[in-house]
Each structure stands twice: as C-alpha cells, then as structure tokens.
Amino acid sequence: MPEALVVDFDFYALPGSDEDIQAAYRRFQMQCPDIFWTPRNGGHWVATRAEDILVMQKDHQRFSYRHITLPPMPEATPRQIPLELDPPEHAHYRRPLMQALQPGAVAKLERGVHDVAVETIERLVPLGGCEFVLDFAKVLPIHVFLRMVNLPLEDKDFLLPIAEDSVRGRDAQTRYKSMMAMGAYLQKWVTERREAPGDDLLTQIVNVEIGGQRISHEEAISYAALVLFGGLDTVAGMLSFFARHLATHDAHRREIVERLDDDAFLKRAIEELIRRHGMANTARVVTRDFEYKGVAFRAGDRLLPPNLLVGLDDRVNPDPLTVDFARQGGVHAAFGNGPHACPGAILARRELRIFLKEWLRRIPEFRIKPGAPPVMATGMVNGILKLELSWS
Template identity: 60%
Template sequence: MTASLAAERPAPVRPEHVPAERVVHFDIYDVPGADEDVQLAYRAFQQSCPDIFWTPANGGHWVATRAEDIEAIQRDPERFSHRRVTLPPMPPEMPPQIPLELDPPVHAAYRRPLTRALLPKVVNALEAKVNDTAVSLIEGLKPRGECDFVADFAKILPIVVFLDLVDLPRADSPGLLELTEDAVRGTTMEVKQRAHAGVAAYLHPWVTARRERPGDDLLSVIVNADIDGERIGFGEAMAFASLVLFGGLDTVASVLGFIAHFLARNPDHRRQLCDRLDDDAFLNGAIEELLRRHGAANTARVVTRDLEFKGVFLKAGDMILPPNLLYGLDERRVDDPLRVDFTRPFPVPHAVFGNGAHTCPGAVLARREIKAFLREWLRRIPDFQVKPGAKPVLATGMVNGVLSLPLVW
C-alpha cells in the first residue's frame, strides 16, 4: 500500500547535517511487524534506535521516539510548526488543513468555535444518542454470531454520530467513508488528492447553504466562525469543514478497532471490564489505559529555524515526526508499558490526543463513543474472539488503523 507513495518521492541523499549513525530506514506506511501489532512494531524502533533518528523514507524526515521529546515538540510550535503535518507533505498548492495546520496565536481563534461546540456539556447532551446508536447496531449484529467489526460497527458508530452532529444525511455515509479511507490511506498522492477533491465537491453545496441559512448544528458553527470580528472566508470554511469531517470519521473508528482486537485476544481483560461495567470511575480509567496502549493518529511538524534539540542539529524546513503512540509505550515515562493494567494510577500517561495547543478538541466525544461501545457491546456480547482461520488486517500511516477484524461469538 505504502510502497507506491514512497516510489513517488525517491529517497533523498542523506543531508550533510544528518550524521550517518542517526540514519534508520523507517517507513511510516510499512512498519515491519505491524500486521501483528502496530504499536509494538513502532516500539521496536523506539527500543533499538537512537532517541531521535532520520529516515530517508517519504521525502526524508526525523523521528522522535521518547515521551519527553514527543511532548516537548508537541508543546513548542515556535520551533516545531504545524504548517505541514503529513508525510510526505501534501503538494504546496493544497490549502492548509484548518485549524490543524495553523500555529498559535492564529490557531486559537479558529479552534475556539470547534472547542466550544464539543465541550463536555454539549457531549453530555449527545450521550443518549451515542448509546442508542451503539445499542441499535449491536442488537442487529448479535443474532448473526459474527461480523467484521470494522465495517459493521467501528466505522458506523462514529459516522452516524458525526452526521447527526453536523446535520447531514445518514444515507451519505457509504460514500463519505470511501472518500475518507482514500484520503487517509490512499496508495498514491493522486488517490489522496482525488479523495480531498471528492470531499470538497460533496461539502460545497452544504457549506454554501449553511453560510446562507445557519442552523445550530456543528457545521453551521464552523463555517460561520468569527475570526477577529469577521466571518471566515468561503475557502477557509471549506478547509475547516473537510478537516472536521476527516477527524470525525476515521480516528475514532481506528481506536475502536484496536480496542476490539485487543479484547478479542485477551479474555481476562474482557472479563474484568464485564464485571465492572457500571463502575464509572473504573471504566474511565480502563479507557485511558486502552488508549495508552493503542494510539492511532500521527502528525508531523516542520522545523522553523536551525536549532539544536537534545544534541541533534536540525535545519529549518526539516520535517520531524513525534509519534503520539510511542509516548505511552516509553518505559522512561510509564512503568511496565506493555502490561495493560486497568487499575493503573490516574492520570494514565499518554499522548493519544496530543499535547498543548493542538490537543484534539474531539477527545471528549471520542471517549464517550468508546465508553458506549464497551458498555453496550460487553453487556450483549461478553465473549467474542477473532474468527478462527481469519486474519485481521492492520495498517500504519498518518492514522494507524484496523482495516478488517472478523469476530465470532
């Protein structure tokens, strides 16, 4: 899948400022061992390579592997900019993803309406709808005795909740899911750009209508955002709406897939959850622990000026990747990080939703969707496993994920 993307950008010659001993071949789209355990595949590089290394893959970029450095990079937009967050970088003619590819202080003004629209009190009002949607899906699957968890549940729950939140037709979900998959995991830059164009074509009439006749839905809020006393332009509104759509559809589905994959293979952990589904504090802690072990999203940064960071010389324009998932797998930050312990002291250390100004504004809703899955699924289907003879399909990239997870019960 990812070899085609790499082939589009021939591996660069090692830059003069990169020491030979820090060169490691690491392709974010093709991590050895990821077909068994994505997070452990990443961790193998953390354990065997320099804390910060350079790879020639995907245009050439640095990788920071340790929690201390990942957090420092995420919290320092002055030196590590968000202006390009994908690997390889999208072509310069592509508009920035708003507000993700904006830096403070401009970023705050664009992020504010999204944050307010997803405050805990707003998500609390959605909880019944999230639970009802989960129950409806599970009740439909239960008599079958089997399903592909990703296609039949993990992708459906988030998109139904999201489409209701932005007041778009649920019937549009199949086409949007296909476009999102191509945009996030497309095999070539052409496929990715075509998917972005498809999303833009879909959103154009909706954004136009909500700017002319705003409602109280999330889409109306973001496409009419007030920035320094003026409504954002149409192009910015389109970019904002596209980013929110991608974030609302793919990342939660990926995390749900990882968690279901883990529970299908670990009956003792599954039973611990089943025994305490009504213990809210326990369940909240368990969710944080599952998130810590199963990070999904990645965002790269651009080095803004020549600088020395942890003994490594970085040049302006260098790309650097601080993988969110490696934060929670670092034994320097987390005791016995490979052990999933639902009683781990709170707060459970992880960076699944990022750190600092760009912490994911949808984190509250994501946690609520995970809780709905755990409670409603385990009440109805407490014992399940990976279908004998079938193999889950796992993928790495800017968003790691589970593409297929055949389960039986």
Template identity: 50%
Template sequence: MTRTPVMDRITVPRPENVPADRVVDIDYYNLVHGDEDVHLAWKRLQDGPDIVWTPHNGGHWIFTRFEDIKAAQTDHAHFSMRSIGAPYSPTNFKPLNLDPPEHAPYRRLIMPHFLPKQVDRLEGVARQTAIELIEGFADAGHCEFITDFAKILPVTVFLGLIDLPMSDRDQIQPYADQATRGTQEERANAHRQMAAYLSARLDERIAAPGDDLFGQIIKAEVDGAPITRADLMSICLLLLFGGLDTVASMLGFIARFLAMNPDHRRQLAERIDDVPFIRHAVEELIRRHGVANTSRVVTMDYAYKDVLLREGDIVQAPNLFAGLDDRVVPNPLTVDFSRKFPIPHAAFGNGPHTCPGAVLARREIEVFLREWLRRIPDFELAGPARMASGAVNGVEALPLRWPSQGG
C-alpha cells in the same frame, strides 16, 4: 479499504546533518503487513537512539520518546504545524495548520460544541446507534467489526453533530480511509472528493445555517469580520476528516485487544456499571493504542539534544511512543486497569492543539464497551486481523465470533 504496498514514495540521500548511525529503514505507510501488530512494529524503534531519520517519504526525523513527542507538540517556535505529513505537504486545515496565536480564533469556533454538556447529548446518539448495530448481528454469532461497527458508530455521531444527512455516510467514509493510509494520489483524490461533497452541502447550509456546529461556524466572525468561504471550507474539511477515522481506528484496536485477552474482557464486563473504573480503563486502552502519526516542520536551524535539525526538516512525532515509553510508563505493553492515574500518553496531543474532540472520543469508546459487553461478553478473533499504518494507524479488517444467540 484494502491497501497495497506503495513502491513509488520519495526516497532521498542522507543529508549532511544526519549522522549515519541515526538512519533507519522505515516507511510509515508500509510498516506492517497482514496481522502484524502495528504498535509493536513502531515500538521496535525505541530500541535504538531516541531520535532517528529515515530516507523514505522525502526523508524525515522520527521522535520516539515521550519528552520529545511533547516538545514537538508544544514548542511551536521550533516545530510548526504548517505541514503535518511526510513528505512535506502543506494543507489548509484551520485551525490545525496554524500555529499560536493565529490558531486561537478558529479553535474558539469549534470548542463550544465539544464541551461536556454537548457531549452528553451526543452520547445518546452514540448509545442508540451502538445498540442498533450490535443487536443487528448479535444473534448471528459473528461480524466483521470494522465495517459492521467501528466505521459506522463515529461517523453517525459526527453527522449528527454537524447536521448532515445520515444517508451520506457510505459516500464519505472511504474518503477518510484514503486520506489517512492511501497513496499520495489516493490522498489527493480523497481531498478533492471530500471538498466537492462539502462544497455542495455548504451551499445548502449557507442558505439555512441552523444551530449545529456547521451552522454556528457559517454564522461566525473571525477578528470582527464574517468568516470567508475558503476558511469555512478549511474548518469543515478538518472536522470531517478528523471525525471519521481516528475513533474508528481506536475502536478497532480495542476490540482486537479484548478479543485476544479474555481476562481483561471479564474485568470490564464484571464492572460495566462502575463509571470511574470504566473511564479509567478507557484511558489505559487509549494509552496502549495510539493512532496518530503527525509531523511538524522545523522553523529554523536548531540543535535539539544531540542532533542538528535544519530549517525545513520534517519531524514525525507518532503519539503512540508517548504511551509506550518505558521511561515514564512501567511495563508499557501491559494493559493494566489498575494503573495509577494520571495515565501518561499523548494520544490527543498536548498544548494548544490538543484534539478538541477528545472528550467525545472517550465517550464513544465508553459507550462501545458498555453496550457491547452487555450483549456480547465473550468473543474472539474469527480470523487474522489486518492492520495498517499511515497518517493514522488502523485496523482494516477484524473478523469476530461468539457463541450464537440465535439457537
């Protein structure tokens, strides 16, 4: 998806509870242009106050430090999940938009399918897909990483998890792109298109549920009653949108980093069979390249630190700030594969809403590193990358090249 600057987003005057020295001119949908590093663009906010406010996208606060990101992610009494975007845009994605304890019964429907045993099975799908993709272009000496690899691997794994046809991959992937970084109209259209697609598939699956994730949800009960079709749509839409973009975005950032940092690439290639080292490296790469920029709704007037948050205010808590906070991470812009464990970050959230697919996401990144570096240990940028921000930070284009293996 090629994104053009958006000029029609809602900009509002500064409310009386916002001090003038907290105002920043930040539109998170238009944060970067071209090959500008999106994480560095976000990090510049940490040079100012810990909590700032922008008039763009309906006006919202931005938390920029680890402790505040964690507070927004775990203090559901003051920060609600009923809207996770700015401007205020309530959605019906269960369990994401439910606060504790209401979210727990719906989360229990999902979690068994993301336990390590299930992820071990999906790892085989990921490995086979990665090998086929890489060997399909390795001899050519170049690829467009995002379209040729990053967008294909996670959606293939996810369609296997939910037992939907692989032939649907090209149809639904653009919806995820539009939903996370498109205009308001594009986002709304993406949701409509995905809902229409899913509704037809669910009709088929309700008749023959099967034992995959979708099938188990279809047969599930919540509070002793069969799950409603509306709730079924809500959960399945969340799974589709959640499974199609975030891993692809993370893969793009990691591939870009390795293309630009041959020493790190060689460290990984030389120890590619050292499982503890590779998994530690994956965690460090995730820390450095957070992707989700979700928001919360303030539930009541609340004096938080040195600002007054009003009921209904939107607080954005970009998770990348946690991993880039120099108060808790020494030299946070430096990727250090020997960094002491545990590695602080909030890339998958904290508390009850921690991403259920975190184990699978880590495993897909690990598979990418192993299978790619075994076949293409030396590669570089073949041109400028194109980055974007929005609900999810992403890499929209990443041309790579390496010595041709085709002779």
C-alpha cells in the same frame, strides 16, 4: 548527516505491523536513537521518546504545524484549517469546535450515542459474528457525527472511502485527490449553511468570524473537510483496536464484564486501552536552525513525533506493551497535547465507554474468527481495516 542517526524507517510499511502496529513502533523506539533521520517519505526526522515528543507537540515556535503530512503535499494544497495553523491564529478557528464538544454539549449527545449503539448491537447479537469495522465501528461514531453536522446519513458510503484515502493514503497524490473530493462534496453544503445558517456544528465552523470578518468560502471548505476527515475515522479506529484487544485477551474482557458498573474502574480501563493503542501521527516543520539534544535541526526540516510512542515509552510507563487496568498515572498523548489537543477527546471517551458497557452486556464472550486475522494499516492515522469476530 551522522551515519549513526540514519535509520530505514517507513511508517507506512513497518515490519510486524500486520500483527501489532503499536508493538512495531515500540521496536524502533527500543532499537533506535531517541531522535533519528529516515530518507523515506521525503526524508524526515523521527522522535521516539515521550520527553521530546511532548516538547514538539507544544512548542509551535520551533516545531510548526504548517505542514502535517508525510510525504509532503504539493505546495499549492490548501491549508488544513485549523490543524495546519499555529497559535495565536489557530485559536480563533478552534473555538467553535471546543464549544460544540465541551462536556455539557457532549452530555446532550449521549442519549443518541447510546441508542445507536444498542440498536446496532441488538441487530448483530443473533448473527453470531460480524465484521466489526464495517458493522459497528463505522456505524456508531459516524451516525453520531453526521447528525452533529446535519449531513445525510446515506452519504456515509460515499464519504468513508474518501476519508480512508486521506488518513492512510501512502502518497501525496492519493491524499490530495481525497481532499479535493471532500471539498467538491462540501461545496453545496457549505454554501447552504453560509446562506441559511442552522444550529448544527457545520454551520458553526463555516461561519467563523476572525476580527469581525467571516472566513472565506475556501477557508470554510478546508475547515469543514478536516472536521469530516476526523469525525469519520478516528473514533472508528479506536473502537476497532479496543475490540481486537478484548477479543484476544480473555482475562481483560472478563474483568471489564464483571465491573461494568464500577465507573472509576471503567474510566481507568478506557484510559489504559487508549494509552496502549495510540493511532494518530502529525508531522511538524522546523522553523529555524538550532541544536536540540545534540541533533542539528535546520529550518524546513520535516519531523514526525508519533503520538502513540508517548504511551509506549518505558521511561514513563513501565512494561508499556502490557495492558494493566491497575496502572497508576499512565502517561499518553493519544489525543495530542497543547493548543492542538484533539477537541473531540471528550466525545471519543464517551463513545468508547458506551461501546464497552452496551457490547459487553450483550456479547460478553467473543473472539477473532478462526482463520481470519485482522487486516491493519499504518499511516498518518493507524487503523484496522477488517476485524472478523465470532461468538456463540
């Protein structure tokens, strides 16, 4: 390994991430080779530039999804279906999610999203403050998602810590235990939906047929677990990053307040905030020996191409750490690209839009509570664990 390509990079403990996670990643992007090796978390490559990350997101023949976590999970760990499948196998499992989350289906969910948002915000307004993550970010998307899969809303307090360990657990053992706990929880529900199918999303994914044959019970558990992990965390994290930014950038918040009914502007603002606040990381496995831009990859090498670094790359987005609602053509990969692009992106954008419109109509001025800095965490999915807000 050439010494010039070795960097001490631990994405679970990035210097400065307690203040701004994305800015912490950006510093490595500016200071390091475009592709470098770190001995941390089992040893893996890291790609830092949009051009290369986009190749790695789409080229499954050289960069496989078959192991997406770092450090690596135990060999006996069940595959996370469909995320740890490569095309064409991946497409058969993905189809039910795409159908359930296409624009027409999401439009039918919008009324419910709106009602949950309004009810939650109205309850918070007279309090003069809240812990945003617990009181809103982990209420809106999770209420909506648990309705989609028709699971008891009262189970969320049991499920959320499990999801937290899965997406931000720093070691393979923690993440493995969370997968097993989620699988144990789902046993009853998966059996029920396979024996007596309903019209919910959980029914659709646990009864997928491949070549005329229904997937096995074990595959159904794995598929359902992955969907739950995604539905319980991702949108909640993005809502929290949005709220933190608006609480600390008065001009941006007030500009959105003044233009809440300008749909074109609101769409651009949401996309710019998503670009600036990417979250997810999924690892790859190199499938064969080959050279890429002077880097000698070997079969079995692990690779991290962080989605968020696409949006932060100054080669495609000038002044990338600055949020600019007038930015034209902002490039990002917050929801991935290619065959594994996030099927929930349409619903996520809809929930973010409803949050901005309904929150800012009722709470146009708010800030981070003095003396209570946000608590943030990096990992396979970056997030905000605690965000104290206050308002008059």
